[in-house]
Amino acid sequence: MxxxxxxxxxxxxxxxxxxxxxxxxxxxxxxxxxxYQMAALLMACFLRGLERSETAALTEAMLLSGDRLDxxxxxxxxxxxxxxxxxxxxxxxxLAPLVASLGVxxxxxxxxxxxxxxxxxxxxxxxxxxxxxxTLAEAxxxxxxxxxAMMGQTPEIAPADKKMYALxxxxxxxxxxxxxxxxxxxxxxxxGLTGLVLDxxxxxxxxIQDLDRVLELADVMINLGTDHGCPVVAxxxxxxxxxxxxxxxxxxxxEAIAALKGEGPDDLMDVTYALxxxxxxxxxxxxxxxxxxxELENAIATGRAAERFQRIIEAQGGNPxxxxxxxxxxxxxxxxxxxxxxxxxxxxxxxxxxxxxIIEMGGGRTRVEDAADPSVGLVITARPGDWVEAGExxxxxxxxxxxxxxxxxxxxxxxxxxxxxxxxxxxxISHRITSRGVELYSA
Amino acid sequence: MxxxxxxxxxxxxxxxxxxxxxxxxxxxxxxxxxxYQMAALLMACFLRGLERSETAALTEAMLLSGDRLDxxxxxxxxxxxxxxxxxxxxxxxxLAPLVASLGVxxxxxxxxxxxxxxxxxxxxxxxxxxxxxxTLAEAxxxxxxxxxAMMGQTPEIAPADKKMYALxxxxxxxxxxxxxxxxxxxxxxxxGLTGLVLDxxxxxxxxIQDLDRVLELADVMINLGTDHGCPVVAxxxxxxxxxxxxxxxxxxxxEAIAALKGEGPDDLMDVTYALxxxxxxxxxxxxxxxxxxxELENAIATGRAAERFQRIIEAQGGNPxxxxxxxxxxxxxxxxxxxxxxxxxxxxxxxxxxxxxIIEMGGGRTRVEDAADPSVGLVITARPGDWVEAGExxxxxxxxxxxxxxxxxxxxxxxxxxxxxxxxxxxxISHRITSRGVELYSA
Numbered sequence: 001m002x003x004x005x006x007x008x009x010x011x012x013x014x015x016x017x018x019x020x021x022x023x024x025x026x027x028x029x030x031x032x033x034x035x036y037q038m039a040a041l042l043m044a045c046f047l048r049g050l051e052r053s054e055t056a057a058l059t060e061a062m063l064l065s066g067d068r069l070d071x072x073x074x075x076x077x078x079x080x081x082x083x084x085x086x087x088x089x090x091x092x093x094x095l096a097p098l099v100a101s102l103g104v105x106x107x108x109x110x111x112x113x114x115x116x117x118x119x120x121x122x123x124x125x126x127x128x129x130x131x132x133x134x135t136l137a138e139a140x141x142x143x144x145x146x147x148x149a150m151m152g153q154t155p156e157i158a159p160a161d162k163k164m165y166a167l168x169x170x171x172x173x174x175x176x177x178x179x180x181x182x183x184x185x186x187x188x189x190x191x192g193l194t195g196l197v198l199d200x201x202x203x204x205x206x207x208i209q210d211l212d213r214v215l216e217l218a219d220v221m222i223n224l225g226t227d228h229g230c231p232v233v234a235x236x237x238x239x240x241x242x243x244x245x246x247x248x249x250x251x252x253x254x255e256a257i258a259a260l261k262g263e264g265p266d267d268l269m270d271v272t273y274a275l276x277x278x279x280x281x282x283x284x285x286x287x288x289x290x291x292x293x294x295e296l297e298n299a300i301a302t303g304r305a306a307e308r309f310q311r312i313i314e315a316q317g318g319n320p321x322x323x324x325x326x327x328x329x330x331x332x333x334x335x336x337x338x339x340x341x342x343x344x345x346x347x348x349x350x351x352x353x354x355x356x357x358i359i360e361m362g363g364g365r366t367r368v369e370d371a372a373d374p375s376v377g378l379v380i381t382a383r384p385g386d387w388v389e390a391g392e393x394x395x396x397x398x399x400x401x402x403x404x405x406x407x408x409x410x411x412x413x414x415x416x417x418x419x420x421x422x423x424x425x426x427x428x429i430s431h432r433i434t435s436r437g438v439e440l441y442s443a
Numbered sequence: 444m445x446x447x448x449x450x451x452x453x454x455x456x457x458x459x460x461x462x463x464x465x466x467x468x469x470x471x472x473x474x475x476x477x478x479y480q481m482a483a484l485l486m487a488c489f490l491r492g493l494e495r496s497e498t499a500a501l502t503e504a505m506l507l508s509g510d511r512l513d514x515x516x517x518x519x520x521x522x523x524x525x526x527x528x529x530x531x532x533x534x535x536x537x538l539a540p541l542v543a544s545l546g547v548x549x550x551x552x553x554x555x556x557x558x559x560x561x562x563x564x565x566x567x568x569x570x571x572x573x574x575x576x577x578t579l580a581e582a583x584x585x586x587x588x589x590x591x592a593m594m595g596q597t598p599e600i601a602p603a604d605k606k607m608y609a610l611x612x613x614x615x616x617x618x619x620x621x622x623x624x625x626x627x628x629x630x631x632x633x634x635g636l637t638g639l640v641l642d643x644x645x646x647x648x649x650x651i652q653d654l655d656r657v658l659e660l661a662d663v664m665i666n667l668g669t670d671h672g673c674p675v676v677a678x679x680x681x682x683x684x685x686x687x688x689x690x691x692x693x694x695x696x697x698e699a700i701a702a703l704k705g706e707g708p709d710d711l712m713d714v715t716y717a718l719x720x721x722x723x724x725x726x727x728x729x730x731x732x733x734x735x736x737x738e739l740e741n742a743i744a745t746g747r748a749a750e751r752f753q754r755i756i757e758a759q760g761g762n763p764x765x766x767x768x769x770x771x772x773x774x775x776x777x778x779x780x781x782x783x784x785x786x787x788x789x790x791x792x793x794x795x796x797x798x799x800x801i802i803e804m805g806g807g808r809t810r811v812e813d814a815a816d817p818s819v820g821l822v823i824t825a826r827p828g829d830w831v832e833a834g835e836x837x838x839x840x841x842x843x844x845x846x847x848x849x850x851x852x853x854x855x856x857x858x859x860x861x862x863x864x865x866x867x868x869x870x871x872i873s874h875r876i877t878s879r880g881v882e883l884y885s886a
Contacts, residue, residue, distance in 0.1 A: 011616075038479070038611060040482040040483065040614035040616060041478070047491070170480060171480055
């Protein structure tokens with residue numbers, strides 16, 4: 001009867017009280033509230049919205065549905081990064097070992113790809129043998145030795161959120177600011193962090209495209225963090241084109257390894273350094289972002305960061321040889337160069353079209369239970385603003401077979417728009433948001 | 444993927460096309476669309492609304508999810524009545540045998556009680572032995588011999604609606620005009636009727652309380668009927684107080700039997716005659732409602748109507764002796780008179796409070812699987828507008844035990860408001876609606 005009453009109230013625009021959210025989240029996690037009632041409630045929440053106090057109560061309720069890690073024993077700052085998701089976004093793979101190599105504990109709990117966006121877990125699992133399903137005990141031990149664990153959400157962490165997120169995905173109730181904010185923050189707050197950095201994607205390939213709504217989402221999450229004693233800094237970054245060149249699980253791991261060796265594309269490095277600098281400052285390892293950037297560049301130049309990634313891979317059962325020899329990653333059976341059909345400016349590279357194309361090629365999933373081929377993907381060297389001649393290479397297609405090559409070609413043809421005039425892309429990093437407000441970003 | 448796309452579109456205020464409604468209803472009836480997706484869609488429909496064309500398409504889709512009765516072979520007009528539900532509403536029990544005794548086939552498919560309102564099936568099943576789960580073959584045979592079958596929705600009839608109605612009940616998505624209209628009309632149109640009369644309840648005890656929305660609902664249903672070649676007439680009747688005196692399953696059967704013998708309370712008789720007259724005129728058995736009313740009164744005076752009910756009871760396995768001796772109905776263990784605490788006018792008799800009180804006493808259900816005690820109920824002789832002295836009997840409580848008596852007393856104390864001034868009750872029958880429009884009702 002509780003669920004029915006709450007659905008009815010939210011349906012009519014009313015407020016659900018903190019104790020009610022708590023009872024509901026617990027009952028749902030235990031299976032006492034059926035999915036169909038939760039689905040109706042989620043749609044009512046999506047359309048009626050939640051007050052700030054309700055978002056806080058829901059976050060707290062999902063957090064309390066599971067355990068909260070106590071990582072005090074590490075005696076080190078614990079900082080994580082979360083991205084709202086995009087195409088080609090392999091920042092976590094570079095950032096986690098990099099920042100961990102500088103004395104910060106990074107308990108990185110990630111998700112799987114869904115829809116057109118990639119997922120860190122799927123990327124990591126393209127490394128032969130790599131296990132992402134660490135137990136809490138394994139993760140804690142590894143955080144002590146290596147300062148970093150790269151893993152999925154364990155059953156102990158916010159189980160109500162885990163169940164609710166899968167339901168939202170199936171019921172078209174994902175793109176709601178309060179529901180996104182409470183889902184992310186309940187998991188992140190359960191990690192026992194001393195600070196959190198958010199990579200808020202905006203643009204046509206982002207979950208939320210509109211800048212005002214991105215800023216609102218950041219603000220809600222920063223407040224939730226602050227309320228729980230976890231300072232949060234958010235950067236708004238561009239997702240009107242893929243980040244870096246590689247899109248596809250193994251290809252992105254390869255690019256991330258290159259980045260850890262100082263050979264990453266500029267945009268990937270810039271976003272990685274910007275987020276890393278915020279992490280180091282939040283951790284009190286550095287005083288300001290200029291000195292933090294020097295530390296980060298140094299960790300890459302000396303090989304410390306790449307070595308840390310190698311040790312993490314080894315600790316999690318993966319083949320550490322991939323760091324020295326990326327050919328140890330799964331290789332596509334068919335490879336083909338994609339060239340420009342005409343001369344002109346690269347006006348756009350549409351990330352959604354790229355992401356969907358990779359799914360079409362068998363390299364992503366439309367449902368959680370689908371299997372993805374890690375070798376499949378697209379490496380796009382053309383960037384918005386580039387001048388290209390007809391016949392000039394724009395990208396490389398990596399596919400399972402000729403049909404996959406065809407799908408890749410089809411996706412690239414639709415995604416890469418060549419025009420007589422260049423279109424200005426979004427600035428790579430545009431805004432910085434803290435509990436004190438929004439400012440334009442300057443490196 | 445179909446369901447997800449449709450949820451998303453309706454969520455954003457878009458329209459679902461006829462072919463999509465059809466595919467969805469069929470997939471849902473077959474279990475290919477899970478309840479949680481349908482629940483999210485229903486909430487989106489509740490909050491975003493449906494266009495008229497969508498309501499028509501949904502009705503058609505649910506109708507086509509099952510069989511449509513072909514009752515042409517009866518060679519008689521087939522007219523049914525549907526009430527939007529209320530407290531003390533035993534009209535169907537009187538009306539079906541009464542109209543059937545005048546040469547009209549009445550294929551009456553009814554529902555169970557849910558929430559504070561009663562259900563015809565539960566009332567009928569208080570007659571010892573009475574079976575409401577007739578097969579379609581049994582119902583057809585009985586319509587031929589007796590002109591009437593009183594039964595539940597068979598599995599062949601609008602299975603998508605049957606499943607969806609149970610889901611709406613659990614997800615607080617009942618009180619939506621397009622969803623109510625399509626649910627009722629998909630079932631009624633499947634009965635293969637030549638006409639339908641609607642009893643549209645309004646007032647505090649009705650599903651929809653506000654007159655404007657009641658008129659809108661009637662209009663939507665009348666249009667749906669007209670589109671399918673089934674003329675519909677609706678009367679708006681009062682549900683700001685219970686109809687008749689008896690509330691509770693066996694007590695209502697007893698009152699219905701009294702009504703069939705010409706001893707029913709005035710309000711019950713007036714509503715029954717008004718609806719019956721519309722049925723006879725729709726059936727072309729009578730030219731106008733004045734002559735129809737004479738026929739109806741005559742069928743009662745001669746005992747034809749009561750005899751028809753007796754034969755229906757017998758055909759459906761019930762004890763026909765209840766018509767001659769109502770003591771054969773289940774009898775309550777405890778009976779107590781409820782008297783007025785003060786003198787004054789009976790200002791209100793709140794039907795919802797009465798309905799909920801009977802559930803509290805064990806005579807109704809909060810969930811479909813609950814068992815109700817048929818003997819339990821309240822017989823309320825006080826009517827709004829009556830002047831009463833302190834200590835004067837207002838009602839009789841029929842309960843299982845002393846606790847039930849206490850619950851009944853509690854409900855009556857809350858429901859029957861005595862004040863210094865009378866409050867004007869709603870007119871018993873206020874409006875008549877046809878495809879030509881709304882008119883004030885005059886008998």
